Amino acid sequence: MPARRLPKRTSGFNELYLYLVFFINIPLFIQSALAGGDFDIWIFMFNPKEILKLAQTGKYAIGSFNFSTAEILKAIVLAAKELKSPIIVSTSEGEASFLGMREAAALVEAWSIATKLPIILNLDHGKTPELIKKAIAAGYSAIHFDGSHLPYLENLAQTKKVVDYVRGVEKTFDRQIIVEGELGYLRGSSSVHKEALKVESEDMTSPEQAEDFIAHSGVDSLAVVIGNAHGVFAQGQEQLDLGRLDEIRRVVGTQAFLVLHGGSGIPEKDIKKAIKLGIVKININTELRVAYKEAIEKQIKEEPTETTPYKIMTPALEAVKIVSGEKIKLFGSKNKLKDLRI
Ligand code: 13P
Numbered sequence: 168m169p170a171r172r173l174p175k176r177t178s179g180f181n182e183l184y185l186y187l188v189f190f191i192n193i194p195l196f197i198q199s200a201l202a203g204g205d206f207d208i209w210i211f212m213f214n215p216k217e218i219l220k221l222a223q224t225g226k227y228a229i230g231s232f233n234f235s236t237a238e239i240l241k242a243i244v245l246a247a248k249e250l251k252s253p254i255i256v257s258t259s260e261g262e263a264s265f266l267g268m269r270e271a272a273a274l275v276e277a278w279s280i281a282t283k284l285p286i287i288l289n290l291d292h293g294k295t296p297e298l299i300k301k302a303i304a305a306g307y308s309a310i311h312f313d314g315s316h317l318p319y320l321e322n323l324a325q326t327k328k329v330v331d332y333v334r335g336v337e338k339t340f341d342r343q344i345i346v347e348g349e350l351g352y353l354r355g356s357s358s359v360h361k362e363a364l365k366v367e368s369e370d371m372t373s374p375e376q377a378e379d380f381i382a383h384s385g386v387d388s389l390a391v392v393i394g395n396a397h398g399v400f401a402q403g404q405e406q407l408d409l410g411r412l413d414e415i416r417r418v419v420g421t422q423a424f425l426v427l428h429g430g431s432g433i434p435e436k437d438i439k440k441a442i443k444l445g446i447v448k449i450n451i452n453t454e455l456r457v458a459y460k461e462a463i464e465k466q467i468k469e470e471p472t473e474t475t476p477y478k479i480m481t482p483a484l485e486a487v488k489i490v491s492g493e494k495i496k497l498f499g500s501k502n503k504l505k506d507l508r509i
Pocket of ligand 1: 233291292356357358396397398399427428429430431432450451452453454
């Protein structure tokens with residue numbers, strides 16, 4: 168998403184506008200009217216951290232849905248629009264390189280304007296500072312620096328550098344950007360795994376390290392490993408260690424937003440309990456990918472002579488929209504746009 172844009176009016180108006188937006192928190196439709204009806208302006212004024220803060224206070228979670236094509240993004244956004252839910256849309260390094268970071272940001276901007284939704288665009292599992300910088304330059308409003316493969320102190324040092332860089336950007340360009348760090352060894356990849364899942368307790372996030380990591384890195388959010396893994400597993404389901412999550416929450420308090428990666432395949436009752444225990448962002452990828460692929464396969468099988476891309480892709484879009492909508496309802500973020508006064 169681009170840096171904040173101000174109404175094309177006199178400088179005195181700009182100051183008043185910023186004051187109204189940030190200090191009085193007036194409803195966005197009034198801000199829009201003040202901006203001369205240019206609602207594309209206020210769409211970019213939202214603070215992504217505020218969205219997670221409201222979820223933390225209200226005890227619900229915001230879905231972070233991965234996309235790598237225009238129609239997957241469209242499906243996720245339409246589900247959120249229908250359910251009046253805030254959303255995060257994410258690209259991993261691979262997804263971003265397929266779609267292009269600037270192109271992803273431009274698509275998200277276009278959908279924000281079309282739907283009047285504040286959509287957070289997030290870089291998922293950025294492993295190098297270069298990639299993080301590229302995403303921020305492209306206009307992402309959230310970045311996840313994943314140094315979890317590094318020894319603890321190295322992860323902390325690199326994450327801290329990323330946080331310092333982001334804070335500098337925020338100050339210079341008057342933007343707000345969520346920085347997420349990660350602790351623990353998260354297994355798997357966003358696909359269907361034939362083998363059974365095994366998460367060792369030494370792979371999981373330690374509550375003491377979580378507290379230390381947040382205090383010394385200054386991250387806004389922390390991705391935790393509590394039995395979750397990327398992908399869905401043919402043999403056995405992911406079992407969350409909710410006691411560990413409770414402990415992490417207790418030591419961390421509300422200092423950081425807790426994030427659950429690997430949201431696909433986790434039993435619904437565990438997801439609900441995890442949200443009650445303080446998870447505010449849940450990442451979903453595999454279930455969207457499976458729905459997308461199965462719908463395309465079915466469509467091609469049923470209409471083997473069809474060559475019009477949008478006709479082939481329409482059922483896939485519908486399938487991704489249904490899964491996204493189910494997750495939004497499960498996470499409790501349905502109708503929460505009103506918290507943001509939209
Ligand atoms: P799933 O593929 O298990 O949904 O995980 C997605 C994820 O965590 C992206 O970071």
